[in-house]
Amino acid sequence: MRIIAGIAKGRTIDAVASSTRPTSDRAREALFSTLASEFGEFEGLHVLDLYAGTGAIALEALSRGASIVHVVEKDESAARAIASNFDNIKSAQFPGTFQLYAMGVHRFLQDKAQHRYHFIYIDPPYDVEDLDVIETLIQLRDGDFLHPQALIAVERNSRVKEISWPDGLEEVRVKKYGQATIFYGVPTLEDGENG
Numbered sequence: 001m002r003i004i005a006g007i008a009k010g011r012t013i014d015a016v017a018s019s020t021r022p023t024s025d026r027a028r029e030a031l032f033s034t035l036a037s038e039f040g041e042f043e044g045l046h047v048l049d050l051y052a053g054t055g056a057i058a059l060e061a062l063s064r065g066a067s068i069v070h071v072v073e074k075d076e077s078a079a080r081a082i083a084s085n086f087d088n089i090k091s092a093q094f095p096g097t098f099q100l101y102a103m104g105v106h107r108f109l110q111d112k113a114q115h116r117y118h119f120i121y122i123d124p125p126y127d128v129e130d131l132d133v134i135e136t137l138i139q140l141r142d143g144d145f146l147h148p149q150a151l152i153a154v155e156r157n158s159r160v161k162e163i164s165w166p167d168g169l170e171e172v173r174v175k176k177y178g179q180a181t182i183f184y185g186v187p188t189l190e191d192g193e194n195g
Contacts, residue, residue, distance in 0.1 A: 001056055004029055006042075006063030008092040013056050013085045027177035031153060032060060034175075034184070035119060038151050042066045043095070048117040048145065050105045050136065051124040055082035058098070059089060061119070067096045068115060074104040109139035116147040123155040134164055137185075141168045146187050154183045 001013040004025070039045060042065040049058035052073040062069045073079045079102040086098055101108050105124075122136055133154060140146055154163055158181045165171055165185050173184045 001025065001054065003060055003063045003089065004032065006060070006065060007094060008059070008063040008089040011063075011089045011092070013054055013059060014081055014088075027155070027180050027182065028056060028060065030175060030177060031057070031121075031182060032064070034153075034173075035061075035151070039118065045118045046070075046115050046147065048072070048115075048120045050108075050120065050122045051128075052082055052100075053078055053123065055085050055100075057121045057123070058082075059085060062094050062096055062098055063089070063092070065095060066119075069096055069098045070101065070115070070117075071099070072101045072103065072105050072108045074102065074107075076102070105136055106139065109136065109143055109145065111143070113143050113145040115145075116150070117145055118147045118150055120145070120150065120152045121155070122152065126157040130160070130164070134166060137169055138166050141166060141187070148187060148189075150187055152185045154185070155180055156183065157181070 003009055003011045042061060045066045046068040047058060047061040047066045049071045052058055052071040055071050058069045058071045071082055073082055079100060082100055120140060124133060158176055158179050163183045168188050169185045170188050171183060171185050175182045
């Protein structure tokens with residue numbers, strides 16, 4: 001795998017075959033095309049990558065100019081791979097900051113947010129139950145992790161036909177890429193609130 005665009009374009013990202021299922025290049029390219037349409041420039045964006053695997057999504061966002069990129073991954077070998085992948089590309093001298101949290105997603109989300117994120121990517125192993133995904137979404141909502149104009153992307157196996165978004169979040173689009181489907185959601189605007 002390689003970084004698609006930005007400061008570190010073309011740099012290699014190593015996967016951990018035994019413990020991760022990297023988002024395909026096609027899905028990653030489409031995802032970042034969606035983000036570019038949604039946000040325009042990446043400068044100033046706060047990005048949170050949950051169940052990060054190789055860290056490819058986070059490192060791509062960093063390469064494209066995101067200001068804050070936080071990565072959460074509890075698998076030790078995957079966390080080591082993320083740290084190694086960052087070390088391999090940090091000579092590109094990114095304007096943003098990168099932080100790896102080697103812990104479980106629910107543990108990371110149990111405390112009140114230190115940042116509100118514009119983009120949150122949730123890519124749990126496909127055998128993670130839908131209820132776990134819903135709990136993650138609830139923690140993001142209740143812990144004040146979401147910027148008012150946040151975009152959430154949840155990657156699931158294409159056998160999953162829908163996601164039950166909790167109150168306060170709503171689905172805006174669904175995109176299928178072979179075995180993977182990405183469900184996009186946003187915070188529901190409160191009455192009287194404008195975008």
